[in-house]
Amino acid sequence: MQGTNFTVDRTHRWAALVLVVVATTLLVLGIYHGLLQVLYRAGWIRAASFLGLDYYQGLTLHGVVNAIVYTTFFEVAFGYVVITHFLRVPLDARVTSLAVGLMLVGTVMAAVPILLGQASVLYTFYPPLKASPWFYLGASLLVIGSWIPFFQWIAAYLRWRRLHPDRDTPLAVVGMLATFTVWLIATIPLAVEVLVLLLPWSLGWTASVDVVLARTLFWFFGHPLVYFWLLPAYVMYYVMVPPLVGGKLFSDKAARLAFLLFIVFSAPVGLHHQYADPGVSSSYKWLHGIFTFCVAIPSFITAFTVAASLEHGARQNGGQGLFGWWAKLPYLDEQRYLFAYAFPGLVLFLFGGITGIVNASVTMNNVVHNTAWVPGHFHTTLGGPVFLAFLGLSLWMLTELGGKPLRLPRWNVVVPYLWAAGVILFSIGLSVAGILGEPRRTNLALSYSNPESPLFQRHWELWTQLGAVGGVLMTAAMVIYFAVFFSTLLAPAQQVAELRFPTAEPLRHESLGATRNFTPWVVVAIIFLIIAYAPPLVEVLGGNTVPSPPYHPFSPVPLTK
Amino acid sequence: MERNERLILVASGTLMGVFLILLVYSGLGLSVVVPTCVTDVAPFTGGKVEQKGIGQYDVYLVSRMWFFDPGEIRVPPGSDINLYLSSLDVTHGIYIEGTNVNLMAVPGSVNFARVRLEREGVYRIFCHEYCGLGHQNMAGKIVVAREASAVSDANLAPAGR
Ligand code: HEM
Ligand SMILES: [Cu+2]
Ligand SMILES: [Cu+2]
Numbered sequence: 083m084q085g086t087n088f089t090v091d092r093t094h095r096w097a098a099l100v101l102v103v104v105a106t107t108l109l110v111l112g113i114y115h116g117l118l119q120v121l122y123r124a125g126w127i128r129a130a131s132f133l134g135l136d137y138y139q140g141l142t143l144h145g146v147v148n149a150i151v152y153t154t155f156f157e158v159a160f161g162y163v164v165i166t167h168f169l170r171v172p173l174d175a176r177v178t179s180l181a182v183g184l185m186l187v188g189t190v191m192a193a194v195p196i197l198l199g200q201a202s203v204l205y206t207f208y209p210p211l212k213a214s215p216w217f218y219l220g221a222s223l224l225v226i227g228s229w230i231p232f233f234q235w236i237a238a239y240l241r242w243r244r245l246h247p248d249r250d251t252p253l254a255v256v257g258m259l260a261t262f263t264v265w266l267i268a269t270i271p272l273a274v275e276v277l278v279l280l281l282p283w284s285l286g287w288t289a290s291v292d293v294v295l296a297r298t299l300f301w302f303f304g305h306p307l308v309y310f311w312l313l314p315a316y317v318m319y320y321v322m323v324p325p326l327v328g329g330k331l332f333s334d335k336a337a338r339l340a341f342l343l344f345i346v347f348s349a350p351v352g353l354h355h356q357y358a359d360p361g362v363s364s365s366y367k368w369l370h371g372i373f374t375f376c377v378a379i380p381s382f383i384t385a386f387t388v389a390a391s392l393e394h395g396a397r398q399n400g401g402q403g404l405f406g407w408w409a410k411l412p413y414l415d416e417q418r419y420l421f422a423y424a425f426p427g428l429v430l431f432l433f434g435g436i437t438g439i440v441n442a443s444v445t446m447n448n449v450v451h452n453t454a455w456v457p458g459h460f461h462t463t464l465g466g467p468v469f470l471a472f473l474g475l476s477l478w479m480l481t482e483l484g485g486k487p488l489r490l491p492r493w494n495v496v497v498p499y500l501w502a503a504g505v506i507l508f509s510i511g512l513s514v515a516g517i518l519g520e521p522r523r524t525n526l527a528l529s530y531s532n533p534e535s536p537l538f539q540r541h542w543e544l545w546t547q548l549g550a551v552g553g554v555l556m557t558a559a560m561v562i563y564f565a566v567f568f569s570t571l572l573a574p575a576q577q578v579a580e581l582r583f584p585t586a587e588p589l590r591h592e593s594l595g596a597t598r599n600f601t602p603w604v605v606v607a608i609i610f611l612i613i614a615y616a617p618p619l620v621e622v623l624g625g626n627t628v629p630s631p632p633y634h635p636f637s638p639v640p641l642t643k
Numbered sequence: 644m645e646r647n648e649r650l651i652l653v654a655s656g657t658l659m660g661v662f663l664i665l666l667v668y669s670g671l672g673l674s675v676v677v678p679t680c681v682t683d684v685a686p687f688t689g690g691k692v693e694q695k696g697i698g699q700y701d702v703y704l705v706s707r708m709w710f711f712d713p714g715e716i717r718v719p720p721g722s723d724i725n726l727y728l729s730s731l732d733v734t735h736g737i738y739i740e741g742t743n744v745n746l747m748a749v750p751g752s753v754n755f756a757r758v759r760l761e762r763e764g765v766y767r768i769f770c771h772e773y774c775g776l777g778h779q780n781m782a783g784k785i786v787v788a789r790e791a792s793a794v795s796d797a798n799l800a801p802a803g804r
Contacts, residue, residue: 138773204773208734210750211775293734293749336648357677358736358747360728360754364679371666375659382655386648443666445675448743452736452771519740521771525779530769537767537782590645621680628686628751633733635775638708640732 089167089581093175095483097182098159102476104186105155106567108193112147113560115140120508120553123524124546125531137525138202138635145205146196149464150221151189153311154228156472157265158185160314161231161258163479167583168252171238171245181230188223191216202635204523206300207280209291212632212641215284218276225269232262250594253337254585257317260341261310263604264348267611268306275299283632289642290629294361295622301352302615309348309377311464313341315471319388319424324586326421327411329395334588336387338597340380345600346607347377350614357447361627366618367444373614374442381435388428394589416491420584423474426502430466433509434459452523454549455516458509465505465556470498473563480567482582485575494566501559508552515545678746681753686729698722706735706748709777711768716785720763724785728754736772739785741802747772760787764802 090098115135121127122137130136135143158181166173194216195201201213239251239259275296283291320337324330331337353370356362393407401407412418413425437459440446450456481488488494516522520530520542529537531546596602631640669675690705690712702724705712718724728737730748738745739758746754760766770781787802 138775138778141773208772211733211773292751294752297734297749333645333648356747358745358754360678360747360749360752361680364677367677367679368670372663375663378659379652379655382651382658386651390647439662443662443669444677445666445669445673445743448675448677448745451738451745452747453738519738519767519769521738521769523773523778524771527779529779529782537780626680626682626752627749630733630750633708633775635733637775638732 088578089170090163090483091166091172091175093178094162094166094173097178098162098479099483100182101155101159101185102479103571104189105152105159106476106564108147108189109152109560110564112144112152113557115144116148117553117557119144120550123526123531124550125527126550128527128532130525130528136199136202138204138523139196139199141523142202142204143196146192148469149205149311151224153468153472154224155185155189156476157261157310157314158182158228158231159479160317160475161235161262163483163581163583164254164258164317165235165238167581168255169238169242171241173234173238177230177234181227181234184223184227184230188220188225188227191220191223193220195220206304208300209280209283209293209296210630210633210640211635212284215281218281218284222273222276222281225273229266229269232266235259235262250598252585253331253334254317254321254583256338257313257320257341259600260345261313261317263345263600264306264313265310267345267349267607268303268310271299271302275303290631292622292627292629294359294627297356297359298352298362298618298622301355302349303352304355305352306348308460308464309344311468313344314475315427315467316340316384318420318471318475319384319428319467320391321586322420322584323388323424324391324395325584326418326424327392327395328398329391330589331586332387332390332394332589333592334590335592335594335597336383338594340383340387342597342600342603343380343383344377345603346610347373347380349607350610351377353614353618354442354444354447357444358451361622362618363621364444366614366621370614371442371444373610375439378435378439378442381431385428385431385435391586391589414495416495419488419491419495420474420478422495423470423498424467426498427467427470430462430470430502430505433506434463434466437509437513438463450516452521453516454512454520454522454546456522458512458516458549461505461512462509466502470501473497477567477570480570482578484571485578486570486573487576488566489569489573490562490566493562497559497563497566500562501556504552504555504557504559506552508549508556511545511547511549511552515542515549518542518545520546675743676755676757678754678756681727681755684727684753684755686751686753687727688731692716692718695725699725701725701727703727703729704737704748704783705729705731706737706770706774706781707731708733708775709770709781711737711770711781711783714783716783718760718785718787719789720787721759721761722787723757723759726756726758728756733774734772735770735774735781737768737783738771740767740769742766745771760785760802762802763787763789764800766802 195214201217396407396410401410735748766785768783
């Protein structure tokens, strides 16, 4: 398939392809239940379960597959491609196989109990709802499997720095190393929660678990998680998009600064998911709220730099006037389809950013917390720029690494626009319903959207239906995507001479100064983490709470032996 | 750094600063209470409503799989309610329609909010955290009515919209 001067070696081509193909296959299930959720909520399906899957079991599947498995698999695959392509330092094939193997085994181990209905605890697995121990074990293996590549990449990076002391680290490498630094910071508290608190408790070795502590550890993980999702999309925007529009990266240094700022600010903010929680003092919540406002800054930098790069490219192609240059972008270019997967994501992120600032605002959060507003928000972030970037880049990896010619190219460029149109309707529907009080994580069909029920809420109906229409459009986009992806997968492979990785040239050469090294930023990140998390953790550990025995979601009687 | 870049940094910093000032105003100026660590009330297992004075109520609300105790709270219009919330089993959450009360009910811990209900009518309380099988049916209500016993719910309009 590939010639010898292909920069990604055989093992890593295979590793990336296996991860991407498995992830996309599982995504079929995740999307299927996304559709069912909007149908249930709008009352088009009025039942507790459909085709053997209970609503909350399916919702667990939807969250775990889409938000955890698909993203992690994709990012490890993309990371391997970026590191091997740009650094050209060989990685040990056995270690890579171990990592991929652990991730696959962990995923199967977690998926089986979900499908058997023994882990209907949603992807946040809040205790004292208890899942099968296999679920916790599988999730841990998946996470540990994803740490291994990062350690390989750090070693490769340090070696590259020694070999090329006077070169600047390629921007894509900075981006992926920042991504996984955020991931490591995030997953340590998660590992503590799962391995120290939940696993022994689900096995019956410990009788009870401190729920406030578990929630605090979970959200210590939960917010940096969203930057783990977002940063690879930023790699695409900074590195791959400018050459696709015929331009250069407006500022290389600003891009690096943005990635490094995410290392600093992505983690000391987790309490913004616990504004409504007891057991944590409001002053700590305010502190995390302020840090959350800081983490908006690198996204503003990104919005500016990416827009400026687009403008520069469009003007190179003859675009003129204050707005005229917008006409010179390759919106529907079948060859440069990665642009189509980038652009609507940027638009969705405008909504995502604004609604995110609302969520972050301690007092305003009272209006939206745990309402339908919240999924309305994150389908414009995770389901917007992040997901679209991952879809596009997965196809790109499949064609480039697998030597497959892209099938259905004309259909392909429609996917991101159709998806974005769907997401906008979906999000408007859910956001307004949320402000009116409609709860998230709820099978509305059985109560609030059932005219027969005493709980029926007529004034939510219109918005819930709008959300369903959006969800149907999103599903339609995904049906086309799967057709493109799998028909390309089944196409016969061709000889490819080299990996075509669109790589932006900086517009100006600047000295990088403090953005050249990771160390100072990681040190500052750790200091901020201690400031933000030591006091609340001391408070939570201080014994103001009574630990809880485990419960099965079907019974109010605790599962004590 | 280029001039426009400096500009965008300053502009975005200023924007977030303005948001922050408005946020602090909403907290202090409008006295929106953010849930905090309650240490003076131990986790409780029974729900109750206590009248503390004229138009002053302490409500102890317990959430359980899959109902609230008390399931219905009755107070006259213009009441100030100190609401204490706990859970007997798993994690639940409440949103009281038309108010800023949005709290998690976490077992082994006590949550708190203060709310003033002016308008007569029914304020629904929705459970908004997944709590198992019956979650979608878990709702309570606060009935705000002048003569606490005589009025039947059927005559009362929803107040929290
Ligand atoms: C056809 C496409 C999709 C539709 C129609 C859809 C629909 C929904 C709906 C209605 C909910 C809220 C359910 C509830 O709270 O009761 C939801 C939750 C969620 N969705 Fe999607 N979704 C889709 C795709 C995605 C994608 C691509 C991702 C991520 C990459 C995603 C991630 C999530 C997550 C993390 C949740 C939260 C689960 C939870 O609350 O436990 N969704 N989705
Ligand atoms: Cu967050
Ligand atoms: Cu509930």
